[in-house]
Amino acid sequence: VADEHTRIARIRELLSRGAPPSASSIALGIGDDAAVLEPMTGRIVLSVDASVEHVHFERAFANLDVLADRAFSAALSDLAAMGATPRAALSALILPSTIGDAELDTLVLGLARAAQRYEAPIVGGNLSRGGELSMTTTVIGEARGSILTRSGAREGDSVHVTGTLGGAALGLALLQAANATEHAEAFIARFREPHARITEGLMLTGVATACIDVSDGLVQDLSQVCAASGVGAEIDSTRLPTAPHFARVAASLGRDPVELALCGGEDYELLYTLPAGTRDPTGGTAIGRIVAAPVGTVSVRGVDGQPIAVRARGHQHFR
Amino acid sequence: VADEHTRIARIRELLSRGAPPSASSIALGIGDDAAVLEPMTGRIVLSVDASVEHVHFERAFANLDVLADRAFSAALSDLAAMGATPRAALSALILPSTIGDAELDTLVLGLARAAQRYEAPIVGGNLSRGGELSMTTTVIGEARGSILTRSGAREGDSVHVTGTLGGAALGLALLQAANATEHAEAFIARFREPHARITEGLMLTGVATACIDVSDGLVQDLSQVCAASGVGAEIDSTRLPTAPHFARVAASLGRDPVELALCGGEDYELLYTLPAGTRDPTGGTAIGRIVAAPVGTVSVRGVDGQPIAVRARGHQHFR
Numbered sequence: 343v344a345d346e347h348t349r350i351a352r353i354r355e356l357l358s359r360g361a362p363p364s365a366s367s368i369a370l371g372i373g374d375d376a377a378v379l380e381p382m383t384g385r386i387v388l389s390v391d392a393s394v395e396h397v398h399f400e401r402a403f404a405n406l407d408v409l410a411d412r413a414f415s416a417a418l419s420d421l422a423a424m425g426a427t428p429r430a431a432l433s434a435l436i437l438p439s440t441i442g443d444a445e446l447d448t449l450v451l452g453l454a455r456a457a458q459r460y461e462a463p464i465v466g467g468n469l470s471r472g473g474e475l476s477m478t479t480t481v482i483g484e485a486r487g488s489i490l491t492r493s494g495a496r497e498g499d500s501v502h503v504t505g506t507l508g509g510a511a512l513g514l515a516l517l518q519a520a521n522a523t524e525h526a527e528a529f530i531a532r533f534r535e536p537h538a539r540i541t542e543g544l545m546l547t548g549v550a551t552a553c554i555d556v557s558d559g560l561v562q563d564l565s566q567v568c569a570a571s572g573v574g575a576e577i578d579s580t581r582l583p584t585a586p587h588f589a590r591v592a593a594s595l596g597r598d599p600v601e602l603a604l605c606g607g608e609d610y611e612l613l614y615t616l617p618a619g620t621r622d623p624t625g626g627t628a629i630g631r632i633v634a635a636p637v638g639t640v641s642v643r644g645v646d647g648q649p650i651a652v653r654a655r656g657h658q659h660f661r
Numbered sequence: 662v663a664d665e666h667t668r669i670a671r672i673r674e675l676l677s678r679g680a681p682p683s684a685s686s687i688a689l690g691i692g693d694d695a696a697v698l699e700p701m702t703g704r705i706v707l708s709v710d711a712s713v714e715h716v717h718f719e720r721a722f723a724n725l726d727v728l729a730d731r732a733f734s735a736a737l738s739d740l741a742a743m744g745a746t747p748r749a750a751l752s753a754l755i756l757p758s759t760i761g762d763a764e765l766d767t768l769v770l771g772l773a774r775a776a777q778r779y780e781a782p783i784v785g786g787n788l789s790r791g792g793e794l795s796m797t798t799t800v801i802g803e804a805r806g807s808i809l810t811r812s813g814a815r816e817g818d819s820v821h822v823t824g825t826l827g828g829a830a831l832g833l834a835l836l837q838a839a840n841a842t843e844h845a846e847a848f849i850a851r852f853r854e855p856h857a858r859i860t861e862g863l864m865l866t867g868v869a870t871a872c873i874d875v876s877d878g879l880v881q882d883l884s885q886v887c888a889a890s891g892v893g894a895e896i897d898s899t900r901l902p903t904a905p906h907f908a909r910v911a912a913s914l915g916r917d918p919v920e921l922a923l924c925g926g927e928d929y930e931l932l933y934t935l936p937a938g939t940r941d942p943t944g945g946t947a948i949g950r951i952v953a954a955p956v957g958t959v960s961v962r963g964v965d966g967q968p969i970a971v972r973a974r975g976h977q978h979f980r
Contacts, residue, residue, distance in 0.1 A: 375708065375740075566666075
């Protein structure tokens with residue numbers, strides 16, 4: 343394979359192929375000791391997320407461009423959950439010897455595609471050898487107005503979620519089962535190609551009292567909001583939004599669809615609380631409400647209104 | 662071992678033990694989806710650096726706190742080379758199952774110590790399982806005045822370096838040889854405990870025409886400056902600054918001290934160019950000059966003034 347400097351030059355070339363962001367704030371991009379962004383008027387929002395082979399993905403699950411785009415989207419989802427606008431990203435890659443130059447090109451084109459889509463240009467990064475593939479993405483966003491935190495949920499708020507739940511976990515289960523099932527492709531795509539809800543996050547600033555992205559599963563992530571806010575929550579399991587055919591495909595794998603929707607991870611939807619009576623600006627689904635106690639606890643009610651036990655503590659990735 | 666949320670809470674607690682930075686610009690630290698910094702007046706300088714087990718270090722080389730501090734310092738060195746002031750950092754850790762809770766505490770205390778020393782509080786991060794230990798550090802700095810780049814060196818500039826060269830590579834060789842040698846400890850410490858030259862970087866802004874940190878070795882890093890600046894360089898090998906006993910200890914291992922000083926990596930000194938006649942504000946050592954051609958090439962002259970061949974292309978880490 344090419345040496346590190348040649349690889350960096352190649353990456354720089356591949357990343358520069360797309361159109362530059364409309365209002366470029368990049369004073370200095372890839373190729374120096376560090377990247378430099380022009381001053382921002384808003385607050386700086388920072389997060390880092392790692393996608394590790396055998397923990398977050400297997401290479402058999404998708405092409406490297408798709409896996410790279412997925413890793414980038416997962417990192418961007420944290421900016422969405424803060425109500426921040428993406429400005430730039432850094433990509434640190436640990437590459438095993440099985441990633442040759444052609445494979446690296448594919449991976450980088452996936453990063454480039456995601457960076458373009460989110461208008462978060464990759465301004466720097468790091469290459470290292472290693473025993474297993476990992477893609478660690480740092481995202482830098484700007485918050486001009488208020489930010490969304492986990493700690494502002496109050497008793498009486500309603501609990502909402504964008505999109506549908508459990509689809510990514512079902513897609514992963516389908517990939518692992520590896521036998522053809524009708525309607526499988528939509529769920530597999532949901533696992534492979536998550537979308538960070540940047541637009542919805544921005545809509546929620548100044549409206550939602552708390553927000554988090556659904557990465558570990560609804561119950562676990564909502565319990566994080568509850569713990570940070572000093573409240574509890576009640577979820578109505580009959581209101582959980584799921585995609586068409588979800589229950590049937592889940593059942594075909596012997597999986598409980600309600601549990602998948604409650605505990606499946608990596609949907610990257612936004613989960614947020616709104617003051618009672620507030621119209622949901624994202625068109626999301628109301629699934630429950632915030633209660634005073636017990637603090638940090640999410641209880642779930644079934645079809646008959648009785649509490650149902652949630653078995654899993656939350657999504658633990660696939661290994 | 663504790664679960665991820667418990668570990669994050671513990672890390673947050675360990676990191677909060679030190680005194681907060683004097684002028685805190687942290688609006689929101691560890692514990693939400695992302696960290697938030699108050700707006701900066703200067704430009705934002707960003708870099709990421711990974712320290713990977715079996716590539717950049719072995720656990721046998723030092724305690725985990727020392728290895729973590731080293732990883733943090735290596736990342737900060739990129740801010741030094743830009744003439745930026747550190748403001749914050751993010752730490753993404755991939756932890757193999759051999760890192761128990763006690764080991765993680767040790768590692769985090771090393772990060773905390775480094776963050777304190779550089780006044781770069783760790784405001785966020787990521788934990789993941791994985792097969793091999795890696796510590797990926799994102800650093801965020803601020804540049805209020807001009808920045809130092811690699812691309813401004815001009816014909817006639819003098820080439821300077823802070824501190825001494827080759828010491829870290831010699832220390833690594835001593836660790837690998839593992840037989841007791843007089844004066845070994847100082848060089849081993851040089852490998853284990855690098856220091857990012859933040860103060861010197863700030864002194865050089867507005868004065869130096871180009872700057873880089875010595876991570877891959879003098880010749881390789883200087884050739885990067887030359888390539889970026891469209892110039893060449895000539896180095897006088899008799900002027901290379903080295904620590905006391907360097908040549909003797911190198912010879913005891915059968916290593917050529919001049920080659921070690923020219924090609925040894927991870928000294929994290931600053932290498933910079935100054936217009937002819939400019940006093941070096943850092944008290945560094947003049948070691949050569951910038952020439953018009955050949956572009957991107959560093960030639961080295963020996964004791965007799967004749968060119969000497971540099972065997973190694975540069976430091977390739979230890980594996």
